[in-house]
Amino acid sequence: MSGRKLRAGLIGLGAMGRNHARVLSNLDGVELVGIVDPAGDTTGTLRAPVMAELSDLLALGVDYAVVACPTALHEAIGLELAANGVCALIEKPLAQSVEAATKLVDAFETAGLVAGVGHIERYNPALQSLRTRLEAGELGEVFQVVTRRQGPFPHRIADVGVVMDLATHDIDLTAWVTGQEYTSVAARTVSRSGRLHEDMVAVVGTLADGTMVNHLVNWLSPLKERSTVVTGDKGCFVADTLTADLTFYANAAIDTEWEALRAFRGVAEGDMVRYAIPKREPLLVEHERFRDAVEGKQSDIVTLRQGLRTVQVAAALLESASDGKVVSVVPSGSDAEPALR
Numbered sequence: 001m002s003g004r005k006l007r008a009g010l011i012g013l014g015a016m017g018r019n020h021a022r023v024l025s026n027l028d029g030v031e032l033v034g035i036v037d038p039a040g041d042t043t044g045t046l047r048a049p050v051m052a053e054l055s056d057l058l059a060l061g062v063d064y065a066v067v068a069c070p071t072a073l074h075e076a077i078g079l080e081l082a083a084n085g086v087c088a089l090i091e092k093p094l095a096q097s098v099e100a101a102t103k104l105v106d107a108f109e110t111a112g113l114v115a116g117v118g119h120i121e122r123y124n125p126a127l128q129s130l131r132t133r134l135e136a137g138e139l140g141e142v143f144q145v146v147t148r149r150q151g152p153f154p155h156r157i158a159d160v161g162v163v164m165d166l167a168t169h170d171i172d173l174t175a176w177v178t179g180q181e182y183t184s185v186a187a188r189t190v191s192r193s194g195r196l197h198e199d200m201v202a203v204v205g206t207l208a209d210g211t212m213v214n215h216l217v218n219w220l221s222p223l224k225e226r227s228t229v230v231t232g233d234k235g236c237f238v239a240d241t242l243t244a245d246l247t248f249y250a251n252a253a254i255d256t257e258w259e260a261l262r263a264f265r266g267v268a269e270g271d272m273v274r275y276a277i278p279k280r281e282p283l284l285v286e287h288e289r290f291r292d293a294v295e296g297k298q299s300d301i302v303t304l305r306q307g308l309r310t311v312q313v314a315a316a317l318l319e320s321a322s323d324g325k326v327v328s329v330v331p332s333g334s335d336a337e338p339a340l341r
Contacts, residue, residue, distance in 0.1 A: 005031045006294060009062040009086075011054065011077055012069035013037040015154075016091060020066045021046060023287050030291055034060050037069075058084050064114070064294050067091060072159040075100035078115075082107035087114040089290045093168045093314065094307035096160055101311040105304045114293045117307030119172040123282035123289070126239040126246040129275060130230065131177040133237065138248075140233030144212045145174050151224035153193055161197025163189065163317050167217045172302070172310045173228065174215075180207035182313045182329045189321040192220055203317060235270065247274045 008030050010020055017037070024032040025047055032048045034057045035041075041050040051057060054077060057065070064087035067077055074095045081088045088108070094117050095101040108115040121127055134142065147170040154165075175181055185205040189198035200220055205213035226241040235251040252270025292299040316327040 009065040017068035116301040150221040153219040
């Protein structure tokens, strides 16, 4: 495919879909040849033709498609793309249920097609730098990951609650930056906005290496916050994904020769460093990585199996919130995919 531009399609022109259209329209090596949305181009600003049916897009001949329609439609559209030999970048979450997500994994793997999930936080500069530093051992032993993701209700979301729409960001980024899978979760949800689905969730979880995890996610706050705090032996990292800033707070505890105090692992305020890191747009980086994967190049994309794992953990949160119990998420099958127990 390297001798010509990849032919790309887009399905869905909501808020995220329009961002995808903007990036695809200017992406090197890619031509956006068509967009599917029953409402059409309400702004009249798009350069690519907008059509009502997926079959119209498939008739144009596309190498891959970006699926940015409501989550409830991901399964049907993804299966049709796989059946027609079209690679796909599917917005997160992969699907609204474990069963639907599993069908998508099976369909694209059976067809031998490149497919990924749009967990855009992985491409946030602050989290990319954080992961690199954790891998280098700059924090020592990791004790805890705490995320806060809150803000006003997005009226564009109607088919899923805050767990599937927002908490899936935190589930994926936590497993990714630490390199550890979830083993158990406990959650409480509430609905205060009068909608069918939950609009607030508080989570306590455990990763495979014993790291404690806490997530606070809601659609009920006038304060917009996107924070990831990782605490370890040598201090803590604070990543603000709204500003793409990464800050390190060092643990300045001094070793002592006093035998009685030696067993106590002290903590004291130390130096604070805010790192200067390049800040490229995460959505553009995500598209570049997926384009490269479709072209057969080595590329770091979020695989469908990883997207399935996130849906499984999210389903465990909803199960825990429903019955008030801790739910185990254990590896099973090939590729160590977690399953609910």
